Amino acid sequence: MLKVEGLRKSYGAVPVIEDVSFSIPEGQCYALLGPSGCGKTTTLRCVAGLETAGAGRIEMSGQVVYDHAKGINVPIYERPIGMVFQSYAIWPHMNVFQNVAFPLKVDRKAPKKAEIEERTFAALRLVDMEAYAMRPATALSGGQQQRVALARAIIRNPALLLLDEPLSNLDARLRDTMRKELSELIRRVGVTALFVTHDQAEAFTLSQKMAVMHRGRLLQEGDPSELYRNPVEPFVATFLGAANILPGRVVSQDRIALPGDQILRKTSEVAEGGEVIVILRPETMRISQESSPKAAGLRGTLEYSSFQGSSIEYTVRIAPDVRLRVVTNSSREYAQGEPVVVEFDPESARVFPKDGHPPK
Amino acid sequence: MTGRPQIDLAGRLIPAAAGLLVVLILGLPLVVLIYTAFRGPGDFLPFEDGARWTLNNVANLFDDPVILQQVLPNTLIFVAGTACLTLTIAFVLAWLVERTELRGRDFLFSLILFPSLVPTVLLAIAWITLLSPNAGWANLAIRSALGLSQSQGPFNLFNMWGLIVCQSLASTPFMFLLLTATLRTMNPSLEEAAQASGANFFQTFRRVTIPILLPGILAPFILITLITLEQFELPLIIGLPARINVFSYRIYNELNPASGLPNYGGAAAVSILFLMLGFLALLLYNWVTRENAKYVTVTGKAYRQSRFALGKWAIPAYIFLGIYISFAAVLPALTLLWTSFFGFRMPGSASWADFSFSAYLVLLSDPTFWRAALNTLIVAVASGLIVVLLATIVAWTVTRTRFFGRRALEMLTFTSLGIPSVIVAFAVMVVYLSLPLQIYGTVAILVLAYCYRMATVTRITRSSLIQIHPELEEAAAASGARWFATQWYVLLPLMMPSLISGFIIMFIIGVREFTIPLVLYSPENVVLSVLLWQTFQAGQPSVTAALATLIIVLVLPVIFFARRFLSTN
Numbered sequence: 001m002l003k004v005e006g007l008r009k010s011y012g013a014v015p016v017i018e019d020v021s022f023s024i025p026e027g028q029c030y031a032l033l034g035p036s037g038c039g040k041t042t043t044l045r046c047v048a049g050l051e052t053a054g055a056g057r058i059e060m061s062g063q064v065v066y067d068h069a070k071g072i073n074v075p076i077y078e079r080p081i082g083m084v085f086q087s088y089a090i091w092p093h094m095n096v097f098q099n100v101a102f103p104l105k106v107d108r109k110a111p112k113k114a115e116i117e118e119r120t121f122a123a124l125r126l127v128d129m130e131a132y133a134m135r136p137a138t139a140l141s142g143g144q145q146q147r148v149a150l151a152r153a154i155i156r157n158p159a160l161l162l163l164d165e166p167l168s169n170l171d172a173r174l175r176d177t178m179r180k181e182l183s184e185l186i187r188r189v190g191v192t193a194l195f196v197t198h199d200q201a202e203a204f205t206l207s208q209k210m211a212v213m214h215r216g217r218l219l220q221e222g223d224p225s226e227l228y229r230n231p232v233e234p235f236v237a238t239f240l241g242a243a244n245i246l247p248g249r250v251v252s253q254d255r256i257a258l259p260g261d262q263i264l265r266k267t268s269e270v271a272e273g274g275e276v277i278v279i280l281r282p283e284t285m286r287i288s289q290e291s292s293p294k295a296a297g298l299r300g301t302l303e304y305s306s307f308q309g310s311s312i313e314y315t316v317r318i319a320p321d322v323r324l325r326v327v328t329n330s331s332r333e334y335a336q337g338e339p340v341v342v343e344f345d346p347e348s349a350r351v352f353p354k355d356g357h358p359p360k
Numbered sequence: 361m362t363g364r365p366q367i368d369l370a371g372r373l374i375p376a377a378a379g380l381l382v383v384l385i386l387g388l389p390l391v392v393l394i395y396t397a398f399r400g401p402g403d404f405l406p407f408e409d410g411a412r413w414t415l416n417n418v419a420n421l422f423d424d425p426v427i428l429q430q431v432l433p434n435t436l437i438f439v440a441g442t443a444c445l446t447l448t449i450a451f452v453l454a455w456l457v458e459r460t461e462l463r464g465r466d467f468l469f470s471l472i473l474f475p476s477l478v479p480t481v482l483l484a485i486a487w488i489t490l491l492s493p494n495a496g497w498a499n500l501a502i503r504s505a506l507g508l509s510q511s512q513g514p515f516n517l518f519n520m521w522g523l524i525v526c527q528s529l530a531s532t533p534f535m536f537l538l539l540t541a542t543l544r545t546m547n548p549s550l551e552e553a554a555q556a557s558g559a560n561f562f563q564t565f566r567r568v569t570i571p572i573l574l575p576g577i578l579a580p581f582i583l584i585t586l587i588t589l590e591q592f593e594l595p596l597i598i599g600l601p602a603r604i605n606v607f608s609y610r611i612y613n614e615l616n617p618a619s620g621l622p623n624y625g626g627a628a629a630v631s632i633l634f635l636m637l638g639f640l641a642l643l644l645y646n647w648v649t650r651e652n653a654k655y656v657t658v659t660g661k662a663y664r665q666s667r668f669a670l671g672k673w674a675i676p677a678y679i680f681l682g683i684y685i686s687f688a689a690v691l692p693a694l695t696l697l698w699t700s701f702f703g704f705r706m707p708g709s710a711s712w713a714d715f716s717f718s719a720y721l722v723l724l725s726d727p728t729f730w731r732a733a734l735n736t737l738i739v740a741v742a743s744g745l746i747v748v749l750l751a752t753i754v755a756w757t758v759t760r761t762r763f764f765g766r767r768a769l770e771m772l773t774f775t776s777l778g779i780p781s782v783i784v785a786f787a788v789m790v791v792y793l794s795l796p797l798q799i800y801g802t803v804a805i806l807v808l809a810y811c812y813r814m815a816t817v818t819r820i821t822r823s824s825l826i827q828i829h830p831e832l833e834e835a836a837a838a839s840g841a842r843w844f845a846t847q848w849y850v851l852l853p854l855m856m857p858s859l860i861s862g863f864i865i866m867f868i869i870g871v872r873e874f875t876i877p878l879v880l881y882s883p884e885n886v887v888l889s890v891l892l893w894q895t896f897q898a899g900q901p902s903v904t905a906a907l908a909t910l911i912i913v914l915v916l917p918v919i920f921f922a923r924r925f926l927s928t929n
C-alpha cells in the first residue's frame with residue numbers, strides 16, 4: 001500500500017534521513033521507532049507531504065506521490081492521507097463538529113450539507129464523541145482531543161493514516177488506556193497506518209510491524225517480538241527495553257572473557273582476540289547465593305536492591321566499575337554486600353563485534 | 361524551497377504581490393529621497409528636466425552654521441530631555457498602576473492614554489490657552505491670586521523647557537504602555553525571594569526590581585528617543601515661537617520657506633543626516649532587544665503580580681497622578697470645551713451671556729469641516745485596512761516560508777520604524793510629483809503615506825503568528841485544504857484579535873496624524889488635524905475649540921476600547 005524507497009533528506013550539509021526504504025501492506029499498522037532526532041518524524045512528514053525529501057520515491061495506493069528522479073511531488077492536500085498531529089492541532093476557534101467536518105468542507109468535490117453532517121456524526125460515533133459534537137474545542141481534555149483528531153483524520157476515508165507521536169501529549173495513566181483504545185480503533189477502521197514514536201511500548205502495542213531508526217537510518221524492521229529478541233545491532237537492543245552492555249573479548253571459539261576475568265560460554269562469529277559487546281537483558285537473569293553448589297554464571301557482590309512491587313531490581317557489581325542490573329521476582333532477599341551469582345541462559349546473551357558491524 | 365510543504369500558486373502569488381507593494385510603499389520613497397539629495401539645483405524636482413547630479417546639497421549641510429550651531433544641538437537637547445522625562449513620568453505611572461494597590465486603576469489607565477488618542481495639535485492648542493506667558497489662563501489666575509503686577513509668567517511655555525515638558529506629557533502614554541507590559545511579565549517570585557531574604561521594600565526595589573527591569577526599560581527608552589526625533593507638531597507650534605529650530609521643522613522649512621522656492625535637494629540632504637541618526641538608534645534598539653532575549657527573568661508570560669500597599673505614600677502618589685492627568689487630559693479637555701462655548705473669556709470672568717453655540721453652528725455649516733471629517737475617516741480606515749492586510753501577509757511570509765527575499769522584506773519593514781514622518785511625507789511628495797500618476801493632492805496619496813507606519817502592526821501580527829502552532833495549519837493542509845482555504849478558515853480567525861488591535865492602533869494613528877497631511881496638504885485632502893491647526897492660525901479660538909471638542913467626542917469611545925486592546929498587546 002505504502003512504498004517508500006531510498007528516501008534521503010538533509011538540512012544543509014546535515015543529513016537527516018539517509019536511504020530509508022520500507023513498505024506497509026494494506027490494512028497494517030507500521031511503527032517507526034527511535035530516539036528524538038533519528039529522522040522518524042522527518043520521514044513521516046515527507047510521506048505526508050509536509051516536507052520535501054531530497055531523493056527517493058514514495059508510492060501510496062498505487063499512486064506515485066513523490067519521485068525525485070521524475071520530478072513528481074504531489075502536494076499534501078492532494079495526497080490520500082489523514083494525519084494525527086503530536087499536538088493534535090485541534091482548531092481552537094471551531095467546535096468538535098466543525099473540526100471533524102473540515103476535511104469534507106474544503107474538498108473540491110464537497111458533499112452536500114446533509115451528507116457532511118451524516119458522515120461527521122458517523123466519525124464522531126466511531127471515536128465515541130458524538131455527545132460532544134457542539135462542544136468548543138478549547139473545552140476538551142487531552143484524551144478527547146486525541147479522539148477528535150483521529151475522527152478528523154479518518155473522515156475522508158484516507159488510504160493512509162499518519163500519526164505523529166500520537167500519545168506523547170497525554171499523561172502516563174491516560175496513555176496506557178488510550179494506547180489500547182487507539183490500537184483497537186485503527187483495527188476497527190481497517191485503515192493502513194504509519195506512526196512514529198519514541199516509546200517502545202507504544203510501538204509494541206500498536207504495530208504489526210515496526211522499524212527502529214537511528215541517525216537517519218532504518219536499522220532493522222520486523223515484527224515487535226522479533227526485533228526484541230533478535231536485534232541486529234547493539235543500538236536496537238538497547239533502545240528496545242533495558243539492557244546491560246558489557247565489553248568482552250573473544251578468547252576462543254566458544255569463550256568470551258568479560259570484565260573481572262569471568263568467562264561467558266558462547267559461540268560467536270568474531271575471530272579470536274576480537275573485541276565484542278555483550279548485551280544481557282535484566283529480566284533474563286536470576287540471582288543465586290554464591291554458596292549454592294549448582295550456581296553457574298557471573299560472580300559479583302550485591303550492591304543495591306530496590307523493591308518494585310511485582311519484582312525486585314538488583315544492582316550487582318561484577319568487576320570494579322562494572323555493574324549489572326537484574327530484574328527478577330525472586331522471593332529470597334539478599335543483603336547488601338552479599339556475594340552472589342548472576343545466572344542466565346547463554347543463549348539469551350547477544351554478542352556484537354565492537355566496531356559496530358552487525359553479525360552475519 | 362525544500363523542507364516546507366509545497367505552497368500552491370495562490371500561496372506564492374499573494375505574498376509576492378504583497379511583498380512588491382511593501383517595497384513600493386516603504387522602499388521606493390526612501391530610494392528617491394537619497395537620489396534627490398544628489399540632484400540639483402535645489403528647487404528642481406530630481407527627475408525634472410534641468411536637474412543634474414550634484415554634491416552641493418550635501419556640501420551645504422556642512423557649511424551651514426544654522427544646522428551645526430542650532431538645529432543639531434537643539435534637536436539633541438530636545439530629544440534627550442524628552443526621552444528622560446518621558447521615561448521618568450511613564451515609569452512612575454506604570455509602576456503605580458501595575459504594582460500598587462491604587463484605587464480606580466482601570467479608570468486611571470484609560471485617562472493616562474488620553475494624549476495618545478487625540479492629535480498633538482489639539483493638546484498644544486489647549487496648553488497654549490492655559491500657559492502662554494501673557495494671556496495663559498493659569499498665568500492670569502496665579503498673577504491675580506498672588507497680586508503680581510508683572511504682565512508675564514510665572515509659567516512660560518515658549519522655551520526649551522516648555523517644549524520638553526509638553527512633548528513628554530504627549531509621549532508618556534506610548535511609553536506607559538510599553539512599561540506596563542514589561543512590568544506585567546516580570547516574574548514576581550524574584551522580588552518575593554528578596555523579601556523572603558529579609559530585604560525591605562526599598563532594598564528590594566533598588567537591588568532586585570530595577571536591575572531586573574533595566575534591560576526591559578532600555579529598549580523602550582531607545583524607541584522613545586527615535587520617536588521624539590521625528591516629532592514635528594510641538595516643535596512647530598511651541599518650538600517655533602520660542603525660536604527653537606529642530607531638524608523636523610528645518611526640513612519642513614526647506615519645503616515651505618517663508619519666501620522663495622522649495623529646496624528639495626536641501627531638504628533631502630538634511631533628511632539623510634537625520635535618517636542616519638535614526639538608523640543608528642534603530643541598530644541600537646535591535647541589539648538591545650536581542651540582548652534582552654537572553655534574560656529569561658522577564659519573559660513573554662504574564663504573571664499575577666503582587667501589589668504593594670501604598671500606606672503613607674498614597675498621598676504623594678495621588679498628587680503625582682493628579683498633576684499628570686490634569687495637564688495631560690482633564691485641563692486640556694475642559695479648556696477646549698469651555699472655549700468652544702465661551703470663547704477666550706476665561707472661567708471667572710465670563711457670564712452666561714457669553715455662552716453660545718455659534719462656534720458649533722459655524723463649524724457644522726462649513727463644508728470644509730465635513731470634507732475634513734470624511735477625509736480623516738477614509739484615510740484612517742483605508743490605511744488601517746491596507747496595513748493590517750500587508751502586515752499579516754509579510755509576517756506570514758517571514759515566519760512561515762523560506763521565500764526568497766523575506767529577510768530583506770523584514771528588514772525593510774523594521775527600518776521604516778526609524779523614518780520620521782516629515783521625511784516620509786517629503787519622500788512620498790517627491791515620488792508622486794515625479795510619477796505620471798494623478799494622485800498628488802488627493803486622499804489617496806495620504807493613504808499611501810500613512811501606510812508607512814506598517815512596522816507597528818507587523819510587530820503585532822508577527823508575535824501573534826509565532827504563538828499559533830504551525831501544526832494547526834499543517835492539519836488543515838493534511839485535511840485537504842489548499843493554501844487560501846488554510847489561511848481563510850484557520851489562520852485568519854485565529855489571528856483576528858491581533859488584527860483588530862492592529863487596526864485600532866492604525867486607526868488612532870491615522871486620526872492623530874498631522875505632519876504627513878500638512879506637508880502633503882491640498883484643499884481637497886484636508887484632514888481634521890490640519891483643519892484644527894488652520895482655524896487656530898486664522899485666530900478663531902472658539903471654532904478651533906469646537907472642532908477640538910468634536911474630535912475628543914469622536915475618540916472618547918476609543919479610550920475604553922483601547923484599554924482592552926492596547927493593554928493586551
